[in-house]
Amino acid sequence: MKVLLAIPCLMRGGTEMQTLYLARALAAAGHRVTVVCYFEVDQTVVDEFVDAGCKVELLRLERGLSSRSFIGIMKAFYRKSMPDILHVQYMTPGALSIIAARLAGIGKVFATVHQPYTQGHGQSAYLFLRVSALLCDRFMAVSKVAEASWFGSSKECVFGKRRALPGHCTIHNAVDTERVAMLSASSDIVSLKERYGLSGRFVFGYIGRLSHEKGVDILVQAFGEIAGKRPSVSLLVVGTGLEGKRLEERFGHEAWWRQIVFVGGLSWEDAMRHLAVIDALVVPSRFEGFGLSAVEAMAASKPVIAARTGGLMEIIEDGYSGLLYEIEDFSALARLMLLLIDDAANYRKLSVNARKRALDFDVEVYSKKIQNLYNQYKP
Numbered sequence: 001m002k003v004l005l006a007i008p009c010l011m012r013g014g015t016e017m018q019t020l021y022l023a024r025a026l027a028a029a030g031h032r033v034t035v036v037c038y039f040e041v042d043q044t045v046v047d048e049f050v051d052a053g054c055k056v057e058l059l060r061l062e063r064g065l066s067s068r069s070f071i072g073i074m075k076a077f078y079r080k081s082m083p084d085i086l087h088v089q090y091m092t093p094g095a096l097s098i099i100a101a102r103l104a105g106i107g108k109v110f111a112t113v114h115q116p117y118t119q120g121h122g123q124s125a126y127l128f129l130r131v132s133a134l135l136c137d138r139f140m141a142v143s144k145v146a147e148a149s150w151f152g153s154s155k156e157c158v159f160g161k162r163r164a165l166p167g168h169c170t171i172h173n174a175v176d177t178e179r180v181a182m183l184s185a186s187s188d189i190v191s192l193k194e195r196y197g198l199s200g201r202f203v204f205g206y207i208g209r210l211s212h213e214k215g216v217d218i219l220v221q222a223f224g225e226i227a228g229k230r231p232s233v234s235l236l237v238v239g240t241g242l243e244g245k246r247l248e249e250r251f252g253h254e255a256w257w258r259q260i261v262f263v264g265g266l267s268w269e270d271a272m273r274h275l276a277v278i279d280a281l282v283v284p285s286r287f288e289g290f291g292l293s294a295v296e297a298m299a300a301s302k303p304v305i306a307a308r309t310g311g312l313m314e315i316i317e318d319g320y321s322g323l324l325y326e327i328e329d330f331s332a333l334a335r336l337m338l339l340l341i342d343d344a345a346n347y348r349k350l351s352v353n354a355r356k357r358a359l360d361f362d363v364e365v366y367s368k369k370i371q372n373l374y375n376q377y378k379p
Contacts, residue, residue: 001378003031004083008091009040010056012268012294014173015114016045018142019089020052025367026374027053036077036314038070038097038150039063057081067096074100079165083265085110085377093129108377112140112171112232115289116149116310124334126150138373139168142290143311146170157373171373172314174292174366177299177358179225184300187276196261198277205278205302207271207293210241215284215307218311218330220247222284227256227332230341238274242266273298280340280347283312286327291315296360298322298354305336321329321357 008020019035026033034055034087041058049056061073070093073206078086078101086106088097090113095317101109116125121241126304129150133139141147144154147170157169193199205225209216216237223235237260251257266274276282281297288310291361294317297304304322306312316322323339340347359365 001031001084001374002038002079003033003374004078004086005033005035005054005089006034006097007084007089007289008093010049010058010272011040011042013260014290015089015091017056017268017292018112018114018173020048020364021053021176021366022087022370023049024052024363025370026279028367029371029374031374034081034083036081037377038074038093046140046350049121049124051130067093069293071100071103075104078106083108084108084379085374087112088136089114090132091180094233095132097265098132100278101199102135103272109136110140111140112135113146113150113289114142116143116146118149118287137377141170143314144170145288146289147310148345149273157369171245171366171369172361173292173295174363175292175295175299175358175361176355177295177361180275180296181270181301181355183272184275189276192274192277196234196236197276198234198236198261201232202230203236203277203279204337205236205238205275205281207238207274207281207296208283210237210239210243210247211287212243214241214243215286215328216243217247217250218284218286218307218328218333219282220251221330222258222282222333222337223260224251224254225331226337227257227259229338232312233259233337235260236263236274236278237261238263238266238271253349270302271375272296275302277301280305280337282333282337284333285309285312288312292302292321299359303340303350303354305340307333313343314360315357317353317357320350321353367375 009222023033034050038059038061085108086101087110092110147154151168157171211215283294283306290311294304307327307328308324318324321334
C-alpha cells in the first residue's frame with residue numbers, strides 16, 4: 001500500500017525516533033512509504049528516513065500560519081498525494097492535519113498521540129483530540145496511561161479482527177535493544193570515566209531535556225541528600241534546557257554540586273555510549289507518555305529508578321526490573337538511590353531483570369504489531 005506519515009518536525013527527539021521505527025516496519029513489509037514534514041528539519045534526521053527507504057517531502061511551513069491556511073495547504077498536498085493510509089503523529093497541529101485529510105478525501109486515517117493529557121493542555125486541546133479521534137479509523141497512544149488520560153479507558157491493540165470504527169488503543173513505543181547494548185558495550189569506559197573524573201565512583205545518570213516536567217530538579221535534590229552520606233557517588237547529566245541555569249542558581253553554592261557532571265547535549269548514539277559509565281539511571285519525570293530513556297537504559301542492563309507516573313509504570317515492574325517512587329518525593333528517591341549503592345545483590349538482580357524486561361519493548365515486537373495493524377486495512 002501507499003502510506004503517508006505526517007509529522008510536524010524532523011529533529012532529534014523521541015517522536016521522530018518512533019516515527020523512524022514505524023517507517024522501517026512499513027517499508028520492510030513492502031509498503032511504499034512517504035514522510036511529510038510540515039515545519040523544521042534536521043537534515044541528518046531526514047537522511048535516516050531516506051536510508052530507511054522512504055521518500056521525504058519537506059513543506060517548510062511557517063509556525064505562525066493561520067489554521068485556515070494550514071488546512072488549505074495540507075488539503076491540497078493530501079489530495080495530490082492520495083495515500084491508501086495517512087498516519088498522523090498527533091502533535092500540534094495534529095487536529096488540523098486530520099481535518100485536512102478528511103476534506104481531501106483520504107480513505108483511511110490513523111493517528112498516534114505521544115503524551116498524556118494534563119491540566120496544562122487545557123480543555124480545548126482535550127476536545128480537539130476527541131473530535132480528531134472520531135475522524136480517524138484508528139487512534140493510538142504510546143502507553144495505556146496516555147490513552148486513558150484522553151479517553152477514560154485503555155486497551156492493547158488487538159489484531160486479527162476488524163473493529164467497529166472509530167476505535168482507540170495502545171501500541172507501546174519501541175527501542176532497538178540490540179543497538180543500544182552494542183553502543184554501550186563499544187564505549188571505552190576507562191577513558192570516559194577519566195574524562196569526567198568518575199573513576200572509582202558510583203554514578204547515577206540522567207538523560208533527557210532539562211525541563212520542569214522532566215523533574216531533573218527532584219533528582220538534584222535527592223542527590224544532595226545522599227552525597228554527604230556517600231562521598232564516592234556522582235551524577236552524570238546528559239541533556240540541555242532552561243532548567244540547567246535554574247539548578248545552578250539554586251544549588252550551585254552547595255559543596256556536593258561539584259559531584260554533578262553536566263555533559264550537555266549529545267547525539268543519540270553518543271548518549272547510548274555514555275550509558276556505559278552509568279551504574280543506574282534515574283527518570284524523575286512529573287509526567288511521562290512512555291519513558292524511552294528508561295527502556296534504553298534497561299536494554300543496556302542498567303537498573304532504573306523512576307517516578308510512579310505515566311508509561312513508566314507500564315515499563316518497570318517495581319522491585320523486579322526497576323524501582324518506583326511517588327512523584328516529586330525526592331526523599332523517597334534518595335532512599336532508593338542509597339539502596340542501589342548499598343545492596344549489591346539487589347543491584348545485580350535488577351540489572352539482569354531490566355534487560356529481560358526491555359526485550360518486551362524491542363523494535364522487532366513493535367514492528368510485528370504495526371505490520372499486523374496495517375494488514376487489516378489492505379484492499
